[in-house]
Amino acid sequence: MESMTPNQLATLGHPQRLALFSLLMRRYPDHVSAGEIADALGLKASTLSTYLGALQRAHLVGQKRSGTSLLYAIDMHAARQMFDALLSGCCQGRLDLCLPSPNTGPAAMPDRKYNVLFICTGNSARSIFAECLLRKLGGDRFNAYSAGTRPHSKLNPFAVKVLEDKGHDTRELRAKNIAAFSGPDAPPLDFVFTVCNQAANEECPTWDGQPVSGHWGMPDPVKAQGTPAEQALAFQEAYGTLKRRIEAFVALPGQSLDRIALQSAIDDIARAP
Template structure:
């Protein structure tokens, strides 16, 4: 039996209470057998935003592991070596993010902030739902991208009998 390496992915967002948390939870749930998902931000909130939890509750099995973290937790010698770091808002994209150990690829998936100041409360719930589904679509494309799907298919052909389908 072959051991398949899991890719380490870090999602960044300013407060790490909504978009990056949603992405971390969804990647862990949808493809945790192939990816280790993390999230962080430069100004972590005191808690995960309650509407983010509401969006995740129906399909996420382990909400208890989600918490806002500082991105500094991922910059030290002892930090896990990321394969990919994904900025989810403009304030953490590009040159604003710290250097992370190893040589992670950097990417930006910019989504509107459902916590934007001045947004009326009834619209906030709709904004969370919209960004949730945008992240689901982006992650689905990411999970099936040739770079990551090829490893899964190769491992499946070695480890799984031909009668078992290769599904997420």
């Protein structure tokens, strides 16, 4: 695989192929349809096919079939081998030069509360659910925040009803813009989770301190069709999915896991039903 590295780097040297690679990295461990990728990057189908073909030949992207559709995902094993070969070659094993300081990241900071940010597009339902759930389930170990890449002016009434029925205090909740969590006055983030695919497809700010990130995408209950009862059920299901994931997250022995093990555990949570 080391001999593949120059070809892989040349493939990623094209800005749109790099953007495609970055999108699939943000969506990992998801498999993403070509149509969704094309919409997110504003590419024609023929152009996207060319870029995907180049990334597959470089062994950086794999595909699988689901019905009549082809879905694409990062080949994480090959990507890690590429990064390992690059760092070994350029740094001669001096990871203290090429990687973030080993003293950054949640596993190295056991003596303070962890700051966790949940992101979706509108910040009106899923990310609000996640913020409230972590406050309730995480005890005094976490500061929970949420934000939207394009936040709505108010919270979804179905979401508010679910939260109130579950015993959450909704009086101080509001939709917030992701910009509030970047810059010198923002809280230092330890974990950043995207909970909708559209937000993960977008370029987010570069976070100071190298927080551990995860993608916990799920269907948007705001888009549910049908009777009011059927729409309400979609919000209940979204709440339940997030509750299971956050229960698993708060149960992780964060202080005893190194960063790689912690990232792997968060990716496993995303794969759980």
